Amino acid sequence: MKDFDSSRIYQILGDEFKNIYIVDCESQQIYAFKETLKLPGFSLCMNYDDAMNQYIDERVYEKNRDMLRMALSFDSLYARLEKSEHFNIHYQSKSDTEVHFMYTHFGRIMEGNKLTQIIIGFANEDLDIRRNNLDMMDNTIVPNGLRRKVLIVEDNEINREILKVTLEDDYEVLEAVNGEEGLKILSQNYKDISIILLDVVMPICDGFEFLNRQKSDSLLANVPVIVTTGNNSQEDELKCLGLGAVDFITKPYNARIVKSRIDSVIKLRESSMTLAAIEKDELTALFTRQAFYHHARTFINFISNENCYVIVLDIADFKLINGTYGTKKANEVLVYLANAFRYYGKNGLLTRYEGDQLLGLFHSNDKLQVEKIEKNLNKIVEEAPIPNIRIKMGIYENIDKSLQIPIICDRALIAVKSISKDFKTNIAFFTSEMNQRLLAQRQMENDFKNAILNKEFKVYFQPKYDVKDEHIVGAEALVRWQKSDGELIPPGKFIPLFEKDGLVVQLDEYVFKSVCNFQHERIQNHLPVVPISINLSRASIHFNNVVERYVEIVKENDIPFACVPLELTESAALYSQQIAAIINQLVKAGFKLHMDDFGSGYSSLTSLNELKFTTVKLDKSLIDCINQNRGKKIVQQAIDLCHGLDLKVVAEGVETKEQRDCLKEMECDEIQGFYYSKPLNEEDFISLVSC
Template sequence: MFTSEHWGEFMIYNIDFDIAALFFLLALLFIFYYKKWIPNTQNKVFSAILWVSLFATITDILDAGMSSSSGLFPMDIHQIILYIYFLLIDALPILYVLYIFSLTGVEGKLFEGSRKYTFFGPIVMILFIILANFNTGWLFSYNSEIQNFDRNYAVAILNLIAFYYLMFGVKEIIKHRRVLGTEKSVALCLFVVFITLPIIIQMYMPHLFVTMFGVAICLFLIFMTIQGSEEIRSSTGLLNRNAFISCINIYNDKKEEYVIIAIRIRGYRYFKRVFGRTKMKKFLKEIGSSLDNYFENQNRAFYLGGGRFAVLLPSRYSSDYIIPDLQNIFNKEIDGEEMKINFASNFCIINCPSDVNDIDSLLQLIDKFDKHIDESKEITYASQIEMADSKRIDEIEKAVDRALLNDSFEVHFQPIYSLDKKNYHSAEALIRLHDEKLGSISPAEFIPIIERNGLIIQVGIIVLRKVCEFYLENKLNEKGIEFVEINLSVAQCMQKDFSEIMQKILREYDINPNWINFEITETVAAESPELLSKLMTTLHAKGFQFSLDDYGTGYSSMISLIELPFHIVKLDREVVAKLSNVKTQIAIGNTIDMLKKMKMYVVAEGVETQEQVRLLQDMGCDYIQGFYYSKPLSGQLFIEYIQKQMSVV
């Protein structure tokens, strides 16, 4: 046990807990800075909390050493250490409140209305008490008899102010608990417990320095549940799309000028099919490592998925100077088993805010560059890219806002027919939007927009709730409908508390998880395999089932089928449409045979003719979905259709 003694009157201070806290905090700081992090308010405040806690622990240890060694250290030095300690320890609850506000995204509201007085008023009081101590001794004073410092009644006042800030924070946690989620809310509330209990213990046992150990434990908990769970790395080792969006928002909030260099590997999807996901992943990691080294690990490079990268530079950097170096990094040769391929890339230079001034427009521009690039131009400037009709996009965004406000999104259902049971055994839920001004808007138009502006998560929750209500109200299980399929987007799969939200909604409606089947496209499975595997494993353990949608369009691999818990595989409509081709029949027949041996059920989408039904049935296909049986129907028409089919049977 680490202890200190002083001469004369025997006195021991136990600093074991402070020593442990010191190692904890040093480890957290090392991991925090070793891990890539973006310079947003949340991370800046958490970094400040770590450093303040570290120095508060050091000053606490120094105070213990000096207090237990009376007369060995100059009084002035000991006094300075105490002032520093009180400033640091009283800064922690304030930083705690700032951290909570940064997590909810409303930190700016601290400076609005009466809240600025309730937040900043006690800070003035803390500074007054500490600074006034030079003349008053309210906080601590020198006792010449024992040659040491006595702590006085103002310490209790500072403790009360600290408790005020902790309660201030708890109030905000309760207010924003839905935004924060259960896991974050619990971790933040435990911070109060782990600070308050050690303070109470130390009040009754002043020789036992446990306060900073409680702080360190709680920071470790927050790091593991909140900071550590922040998904900002891609499989390449670079920062991912979410981190890119956060960094752009930081620049936009500061109204700073910056340059984006968007980079696209030509023919990425083709090469991925030729070389396989593993070799391409290795190649992308090599590029990621080269970019990190080039920018000296300054978090300038991002991987956006699908062979697309982005480099974010302050306006002082010259893109003309950097582009040749980036070309050397990207234009590499990769060895295959039977061939060597020289990769080439396209670059797009975007000056912000002159070219685009918001994140939605920027992402739209990058997507436009990716899809409509002139392959003959290695370098393209944003001004050369024709943007989509922004007026139409604005109109659709307003229509989406109206639909959210008025709860006017509709869910249609397309029946899925069982070839074995000769009945409709399930249905796919499809969202529809009919606006009072624009009329019916195609999902192909509004879904990419709500994915880009982040509303897909909110809309996805609406769809799930409407499906649950519809299933219960119409007792679909009694009508032979075993489950309803709901599509998941990339954004939903990447949402940290998605699993928790889904389970909570089902508990509200008392819905059996087996009645819900989530459809995941090949694109999602290919681009986010690690994150998706974790999500699917969690939900599968709770009883949810999964379908792999659009199978056969070329984005997936055997690894997705083998490693992920898919229950159903849906053949893409583009493949089914070519069933009249003999080669297609052979390919689909072999595919169905393989999937059946893997104990999976097969659904054919887009079936429109009796001949397609016959061929698929001969091949052993389990289920049929398409216009041959029914188009997507509104809820009422779907029930009428199913009841009619039941009466025929």
């Protein structure tokens, strides 16, 4: 390693820089003088341009790269330091998912009149800044209550004073008497300066040189410049505009024109900043969904004669990753997948569509890109930041361009959802069969409102029997959809759909009202009445005023609360403070609560302890195992546990005499299932109860 004069280097840079490098101008080799952060490229003794390019590629935010590459090539750097002792370059650096404001200080060592060494110091400009949104980092909109800053660069004191008086009521005014001083002030305050008013003719550093040097700095170049001059030369105006100025004002100044021009430029700049902020996702730097929708329609219209493809990448069990590894690691996985998607799908329009779903739109010329993503899916999984993740891929090819963009995207999502539970398959294509199912679901959603009005939803009753004397002691209300044209839609088709889209809240209340009306008529006519339980879905539990609505319906029908118990599925009853509050309100109002589907896969012991259920219903999956030794022990223990907590036990899904006999031996309280009765329509149920 070459010998360097430490005292001269620290005299030039001071000691605040964590990384300092020396470039030997004769060999154009770069050497580490002080190295704390191990920056890529510079960590080795190598050619300066190669080292700088490696650093820029690996650490500099992509929007700054091209400008930084041009400004910091060895030839540009050498020429600039021949004229100036030192200067700063501001830019944005990235590491993992974080972006930092950085600056690099360049200084020189001269031997006589010859530049022999270049000193480079790297520093984090603001250690407190930690922002994930790359586009928002470019500029900062001034918060409400703070005045925007305007920098006036003008050597003429009278003109400077005129501008200051014109603007100081509305802006905080900074002043510089020449371009060199102006660049220094800009370098120190560029994040806060909204606009620069720049005179062209000045000593030391004129307006043209100011614009040139400002343009070479990635961040300083973001501050708009209005050029002011007493010269009406069109050539000067074009030259300034070519160097990046946004507007031109001639002297003498007209206060209204000056204010109007400044206001227009600032509004335009801040509007573009706002658009940039909402266009890109904070974490992945891909388009947000709304920005994607906007650009996708333009994209499709532009290539109207070509086929298009939509791809969605979905991380399976992402909530589990969050819970196991933590949010930071989960975010790292998302950033990694976004970068892989960007790499293999270079020409696509890419978006973070949902929390853990990335989506891309490609045209037919990019079919190779689509195939490349398919081919490398396993590789993407293998190189992920955590092991054993599963990435599912849904593809909608040759899209129907007449559809709305959200519907087009939904088709790729439907494809990926079709394999969400399939551990063997990772890629699925949207098919005509999927489309038919989708159309059928849309039709059911469209028909729902009229079905409620026309009472097409029919309540069926499945009896519950006392195990000891085998008498009917209650029933569960179930719903069937009997369409006006005679078609019977099974609940397995419409209930999951309505749970997903929220229509189940209305359906739950419809069934509850129907059962309350039924019980009211029985009581009014002095007929036998047994409790009929009604299912309350998770969506209904969280619905506003559910307790008040259900209490009102009971009171309107003038019936006891005990004759309409409410069944909550085990998953819906998983304990939380919010659910506990609602359940306590229901109990306080007078409702009896049954826990449905106990043992279906969730841990409900906390719920049993904290929530005031009166009855537990053992899921059919437990009853199906009752003839096995281990299964029998599990059911017996569940019954004993519930009885120990003073809870009744209902076994549902009982289909055989052997199951019935076993449950009777275990002292189960009630049985529901096909062994005694299938769900009955109202007429048949009345006949059964009347016997």
